[in-house]
Amino acid sequence: MFADRAKIYVRSGKGGDGHVSFRREKYVASGGPDGGDGGKGGDVIFEVDEGMNTLTNFRHIRKYCAGDGENGGKRNCRGKSGADIVIKVPAGTVLKEAESGKVILDMSGENKRVVLLKGGRGGNGNQHYATSTMQAPKYAQPGQSAQELYIEMELKVIADVGLIGFPNVGKSTFLSKVSNARPEIANYHFTTLSPHLGVVDLSDAKSFVMADIPGLIEGAGEGAGLGHDFLRHIERTKVLLHIVDVASTEGRDPVEDIYTINRELSVYNTELSKRPQILALNKTDMIPEDAAEDPIVRIREEFAPQGYEIYPICALTGEGIKELLYHISSVLDTLEQEPVVFQSEYRIDRASLDETEPFTVTYDAAQDQYVIEGPKIEKMLGYTNLDSEKGFLFFQDFLKENGILEMLEDLGIQEGDSVRMYGHEFDYYK
Numbered sequence: 001m002f003a004d005r006a007k008i009y010v011r012s013g014k015g016g017d018g019h020v021s022f023r024r025e026k027y028v029a030s031g032g033p034d035g036g037d038g039g040k041g042g043d044v045i046f047e048v049d050e051g052m053n054t055l056t057n058f059r060h061i062r063k064y065c066a067g068d069g070e071n072g073g074k075r076n077c078r079g080k081s082g083a084d085i086v087i088k089v090p091a092g093t094v095l096k097e098a099e100s101g102k103v104i105l106d107m108s109g110e111n112k113r114v115v116l117l118k119g120g121r122g123g124n125g126n127q128h129y130a131t132s133t134m135q136a137p138k139y140a141q142p143g144q145s146a147q148e149l150y151i152e153m154e155l156k157v158i159a160d161v162g163l164i165g166f167p168n169v170g171k172s173t174f175l176s177k178v179s180n181a182r183p184e185i186a187n188y189h190f191t192t193l194s195p196h197l198g199v200v201d202l203s204d205a206k207s208f209v210m211a212d213i214p215g216l217i218e219g220a221g222e223g224a225g226l227g228h229d230f231l232r233h234i235e236r237t238k239v240l241l242h243i244v245d246v247a248s249t250e251g252r253d254p255v256e257d258i259y260t261i262n263r264e265l266s267v268y269n270t271e272l273s274k275r276p277q278i279l280a281l282n283k284t285d286m287i288p289e290d291a292a293e294d295p296i297v298r299i300r301e302e303f304a305p306q307g308y309e310i311y312p313i314c315a316l317t318g319e320g321i322k323e324l325l326y327h328i329s330s331v332l333d334t335l336e337q338e339p340v341v342f343q344s345e346y347r348i349d350r351a352s353l354d355e356t357e358p359f360t361v362t363y364d365a366a367q368d369q370y371v372i373e374g375p376k377i378e379k380m381l382g383y384t385n386l387d388s389e390k391g392f393l394f395f396q397d398f399l400k401e402n403g404i405l406e407m408l409e410d411l412g413i414q415e416g417d418s419v420r421m422y423g424h425e426f427d428y429y430k
Contacts, residue, residue: 004155004232006058007098013041013082015120015143016069018128018358022136023075033136035072035126038143039079041119042066046095046105048112049088053197055155066117069143072125082119092158092236094342098150102346108158108236109341117348120144123358129375139358139374147348154232158339159197159211160332162237164265166257169245170282172196174315175212178325205329211237231268236340239331240265240277246295246312247286254281254295255302276331279303280324281312361407369418370408370428372399378422386424 016038023031044066067082093107095116105114123141130137163171179198196212213233234240242261244254258279265272281296296312304310309327313320359374380398385391399405408419408428419426 004055006055006153007062008058008087008151008153009063009148010044010085010087010117010151011065011148012044012117012146013066013068013119014146015039015041015122016071016079016082017142018123018125018140019072019074019077020126020138020140021074033126033130034074034076035140036074036077036079037072037125037128038122038141039069039072039081040122041069041143041146042082042084043115043119044117044147045084045086046093046107046114046116047086047088048091048093048107050091052088052090054090055093055153058153066119066146068146069119069122071143072122072140076125076127079122081122084119089153090155092156094154094156096152096154097346098152100346101152103342103344104149104151104346104348105344106342109339111341117147117149120146129358134373137374138362139360141358149348156236156342157197157211157233158209159237160208161200161210161239161241161328162234163210163212163241163243164234164261165243166245166250166252166261168250169243169257170315171212171243174243174280174282174313174321175210177315177318178321179210200325200328202325202329205326206333208329208332210241231265231272234265234272235269238275238335238340239328240272240275241280241328242277243280243282243315244299245283246281246299247283247288248295249283249286255299258299258303276335277308278324278328278331279308279310281310282315284312284319285314285317359402359404361404361411363411364420367420369420369425370411370413372404372408372419372421376402381422381424 018038019035021033021035023034025031044064064085064087066085069082070079072079089107091108094103095105095107096103105111105116107114121144123143126137126140128141129139163175165171175196175198179200198210198212199207200210201207211233213231242258244257245252246254248254262273262277279299281299284296287295296310300310311320311324311327313324315321357374357376357379359372359376362371363369364371380395384395384398386395413419413428415429417428419428
């Protein structure tokens with residue numbers, strides 16, 4: 001079965017943690033820090049595969065995770081980077097954030113290979129934190145966290161011309177006559193349950209791609225039947241070719257058919273009603289000779305004043321098709337040649353590296369003090385005025401939000417005990 005929608009979970013790799021270690025060599029009593037850096041996490045990459053035309057593969061596999069970076073090691077050994085994961089999709093796949101429905105990325109046009117989620121950066125080993133005043137840092141930077149997303153994927157076919165109209169008006173027959181497509185053709189409603197694409201080659205004009213969009217029904221614009229699933233594929237087309245059963249072989253009024261289909265387009269997306277639309281009056285060979293009124297004349301009188309170009313054709317015999325195709329080609333020449341690409345509406349933010357700056361909370365038995373140190377603490381102290389009540393309360397909140405107060409309690413701190421941080425000493429009180 002054709003699949004044009006899928007929901008998946010994707011996750012980039014976490015960065016490896018930096019390592020804490022010190023050089024241990026013969027005749028070297030106190031070697032310096034030599035903790036290695038963590039490896040970078042793997043990226044999540046989306047890539048267009050021209051050989052794919054459905055999202056069927058994603059019905060069975062819904063979770064895609066890149067590899068995590070390895071932790072750093074001693075002797076300056078850097079952790080191995082995590083493996084990237086490449087997710088291949090058909091051209092025309094639109095990626096949306098599942099909860100909000102906002103467009104993240106459209107795999108069309110120049111978007112052939114895109115890094116969607118970047119893996120976390122590896123953390124620095126303790127060798128990076130040695131200073132003149134802190135020659136033996138016992139902390140290292142944790143790796144940056146992974147990024148994750150739930151993605152709704154929609155396949156919107158890429159074609160210059162979209163065939164629209166009620167079921168069984170001859171769209172599949174028309175496409176098989178004018179292109180290399182071979183859709184199933186039968187006298188059943190909803191014979192076409194998936195879009196068919198074909199290339200129309202003209203001897204002295206530019207070729208173009210035409211898509212047979214599955215037949216629409218009344219209420220499709222509001223989701224009736226498979227309405228939204230079908231209408232999705234019209235959004236990229238530049239020209240709409242409206243195939244009409246001018247002979248009323250199904251017992252419907254062709255004028256009312258045209259109005260009905262256009263109402264459904266407008267309900268689904270008002271922009272579709274603004275696209276150039278050509279009326280192809282099909283099945284002219286089946287118009288009853290004793291008809292009280294010529295339906296072609298009636299349609300011309302109704303829709304020509306509205307600006308519609310009207311072409312009577314017979315898809316079965318080929319009558320009138322050549323003139324119609326050359327007209328479509330000339331209309332396409334007047335339009336922008338760039339493909340319709342949906343713009344991004346959802347931004348993926350990478351958390352600041354400041355969130356992963358390291359710190360340690362330890363107990364110094366010799367001094368009978370609890371010691372908090374690390375770049376994260378040092379930076380916070382640098383721009384916080386502890387002499388003001390507001391600044392001190394802000395710093396207390398920082399300690400609480402980062403779990404530092406909880407870590408002190410785990411070490412057994414009691415009220416009145418001393419806490420030391422880069423030249424500052426405090427008595428601990430809840």
